[in-house]
Amino acid sequence: MxxxxxxxxxxxxxxxxxxxxxxxxxxxxxxxxxxxxxxxxxxxxxxxxxxxxxxxxxxxxxxxxxxxxxxxxxxxxxxxxxxxxxxxxxxxxxxxxxxxxxxxxxxxxxxxxxxxxxxxxxxxxxxxxxxxxxxxxxxxxxxxxxxxxxxxDFSSASAISRDQAQAAVLGRIGGDAARMALANAGLIEQMESVLMDCAPGHCDASKAPGKKWLMDQPASVTPGQGDELLGIKSPLHNASSLAEDMYLEYVEGMPMAKVAWGRVSPPQLGHLLALHSIYADTSLRTxxxxxxxxxxxxxxxxxxxxxxxxxxxxxxxxxxxxxxxxxxxxxxxxxxxxxxxxxxxxxxxxxxxxxxxxxxxxxxxxxxxxxxxxxxxxxxxxxxxxxxxxxxxxxxxxxxxxxxxxxxxxxxxxxxxxxxxxxxxxxxxxxxxxxxxxxx
Incomplete structure (x- = not known):
């Protein structure tokens, strides 16, 4: 109460x-x-x-x-x-x-x-x-x-600073932005199964036409533009954001039938939140x-x-x-x-x-x-x-x-x-x- x-x-x-x-x-x-x-x-x-x-x-x-x-x-x-x-x-x-x-x-x-x-x-x-x-x-x-x-606001950041930030992150992930997702493919697959209501390893894009699948999204690490220091695109980033959104549903007190459509238990939700911590470790703690x-x-x-x-x-x-x-x-x-x-x-x-x-x-x-x-x-x-x-x-x-x-x-x-x-x-x-x- x-x-x-x-x-x-x-x-x-x-x-x-x-x-x-x-x-x-x-x-x-x-x-x-x-x-x-x-x-x-x-x-x-x-x-x-x-x-x-x-x-x-x-x-x-x-x-x-x-x-x-x-x-x-x-x-x-x-x-x-x-x-x-x-x-x-x-x-x-x-x-x-x-x-x-x-x-x-x-x-x-x-x-x-x-x-x-x-x-x-x-x-x-x-x-x-x-x-x-x-x-x-x-x-x-x-x-x-x-x-x-x-x-x-990094709008005044130099090209050198932006290039250094890009290199620092790439240097942590083997020089390949795609590896952020590949190294965490198991967790991302679990997230996909919740999103699309399918068994891990048996999700088929043909069953959800017109939808975006996490591992199909582009991956890149680039120098930032405008007020951004760094630009990161990755299936891991998307999965991280979606995991936190499910977490927010839970802590807001929504009925469990609405929390991730009733497809996760609280322990499973905590497990999926690792996606958020892993992404933050690379994108913010570098x-x-x-x-x-x-x-x-x-x-x-x-x-x-x-x-x-x-x-x-x-x-x-x-x-x-x-x-x-x-x-x-x-x-x-x-x-x-x-x-x-x-x-x-x-x-x-x-x-x-x-x-x-x-x-x-x-x-x-x-x-x-x-x-x-x-x-x-x-x-x-x-x-x-x-x-x-x-x-x-x-x-x-x-x-x-x-x-x-x-x-x-x-x-x-x-x-x-x-x-x-x-x-x-x-x-x-x-x-x-x-x-x-x-x-x-």
Whole structure:
């Protein structure tokens, strides 16, 4: 049963009990005063597919279901789920000593959202749950300029940069764009069987005349044009998008008869989502591409952490008094920042390295007692597929899924894989875009 934000306040006193059972990595060394700042890089909540159903129909035997909102918009259910996450963040960081359990804390928050409907409304939903009795200002980041944290306009990118991005991706797939699909033909065949309602290995194009078959679609990796850095066409890309659309049907709470036309179970759906992770790993986590997309965001993130540790920096995000900075963007930001820093995580359900709707990369800045030493701790948090689908409140029986993250070249073996701030700065600096190569 779905509940309102007002109803959630009734059980807020119970949160203290179940937080004591929360995974140790999230509260280790979290004595009052130890936690200085938290940066939450969150994906927006449940949205409708960005492609209109009529266009999706070309890839399936049956028509795709209708949605209650235009393509790419946050749904009411998606906003409700973001409020649940917002309430969890408030309770969790109150228990950690960073915030009071009750009362207005707007002055301790900085909230920045991309300028699309689904991200702006996700930010509002999260704040509805985080601080329902106090208005919180939500800053909308522009698409261009120094404050463009989420949108990426490569219209000024040089031919050299575009060629390098093309070469980097091709170099990961054997120099042949077709291999992206060939290496994952088994998964794509399973997707095709769901789309066309046929047994894997026995799908016949003659049974669905006029339809587009995944493996028949063109494959290419080219330098981008206009505001794009890179152009990728692949059956894997198409299968990836369609798998996520089925996932969105499930987490939106559609009847199972409408989720992939009733042809998949939840475990099978999780298995098919590997198509999305595999494609993202190539298209977004390839280092050169990740640096181009996430380099500026990484600089701003580092500046914000350093300012909280006492160093003034004009690139810092939010107010210097902020204790939590929420960044509401897309899976692109999570995937590319993770690619830049080589971050990986696993949750109890597939796929690997998910960037779930409403899921977030979280960076905590912690101070050691009265010393000047600061550490960075990272984790990934997400509601499970069933929590998303059913709008479950987060409690002892149904906590969010959390994965502590080891930061390569930085983390220690301490609980939570703490990474000294100075070493974190070096890690980011070394990962940032190098000077543009000279044309030979």
């Amino acid at each position: 779905k509940t309102t934000v007002r109803e959630r306040n009734i059980w807020s006193l119970l949160v203290w009990a179940w937080l004591l059972a929360f995974p140790a990595h999230a509260t280790e060394n979290a004595a009052p005063g130890a936690l200085r700042l938290v940066i939450v890089l969150s994906r927006h909540g449940v949205r409708s597919p960005t492609t209109a159903p009529a266009r999706l129909d070309a890839y399936s035997r049956d028509a795709w279901p209708a949605w209650p909102v235009p393509p790419g918009y946050l749904t009411p259910h998606g906003k409700q789920l973001m409020a649940i996450m917002g309430h969890w963040y408030r309770a969790h960081y109150a228990q950690a000593g960073l915030l009071p359990a009750d009362g207005c804390v707007a002055s301790a928050l900085s909230v920045v959202a991309d300028d699309e409907q689904r991200t702006i409304e996700s930010a509002h939903g999260m704040m509805d749950g985080f601080d329902p009795h106090c208005p919180v200002t939500i800053q909308v980041a522009p698409r261009k300029g120094a404050d463009a944290l989420f949108a990426h 280092p050169i591409v990740a640096r181009a997309y996430a380099g500026h965001l990484a600089q701003r993130l580092l500046a914000t952490l350093q300012e909280a540790a006492g160093s003034k920096d004009q690139q810092a995000m939010g107010s210097p008094k902020a204790k939590i900075v929420f960044l509401l963007g897309h899976d692109t930001q999570i995937e590319t920042l993770a690619g830049l820093l080589d971050l990986h995580w696993l949750l109890p359900e597939p796929p690997a390295d998910p960037a779930s709707v409403g899921g977030a990369l979280v960076f905590e800045l912690r101070r050691h007692g009265s010393s000047d030493r600061y550490d960075v701790r990272a984790y990934y948090v997400s509601q499970s597929m069933d929590q998303l689908r059913n709008g479950m409140e987060l409690d002892a029986a149904h906590p969010p899924q959390i994965a502590p993250i080891f930061i390569p070249g930085c983390s220690t073996s301490a609980p939570g894989y703490d990474c000294p701030l100075g070493r974190f700065a070096t890690t980011i600096t070394q990962a940032l875009p190098a000077a543009e190569p000279v044309q030979q």
